[in-house]
Amino acid sequence: MQLRINGEIRTFDAEPDTPLLWVLRDILDIKGPKFGCGVAACGACTVLVDGQPVRSCSYPVDGVEGEITTIEGISNGDTLHRVQEAWIEHQVPQCGYCQSGQILAAVALLGAVPEPTDEDIDLAMTNLCRCGTYPRIKAAIKTASGQGA
Structure with missing residues (x-):
């Protein structure tokens, strides 16, 4: 294959x-x-x-x-994707286990909705985070979209 x-x-x-x-x-x-x-x-x-x-x-x-x-595959050489940069800025990860899936879901959301509302984020981000970093995830998505936190 x-x-x-x-x-x-x-x-x-x-x-x-x-x-x-x-x-x-x-x-x-x-x-x-x-x-x-x-x-x-x-x-x-x-x-x-x-x-x-x-x-x-x-x-x-x-x-x-x-x-x-x-x-x-989302970063370009030494340059992080804007979602990864926002994740770092907002210190999203705690244990980190869910983060690759969370980041990719956020990348897909921003590809479909460049300036998502809180409701857009809530509907699209269905991945689970056992550490409960949802407020930081939402803030990072807002930052990555250019809307601030």
């Missing part, structure tokens, strides 16, 4: 129904997406497929059509 991941064509062997998460982590050694729940509820495994957030733990690899972007 072949997939375009972070701008690069990757070839691998896997069963067609293998979850994308396991292909990324176990076969291709891309460790940004995390396993959280295995039922697409928590969002720790979120990646982007053509800019749309996808819960990779329950997404079969043979269903993937388009460019996959993981947390490793």
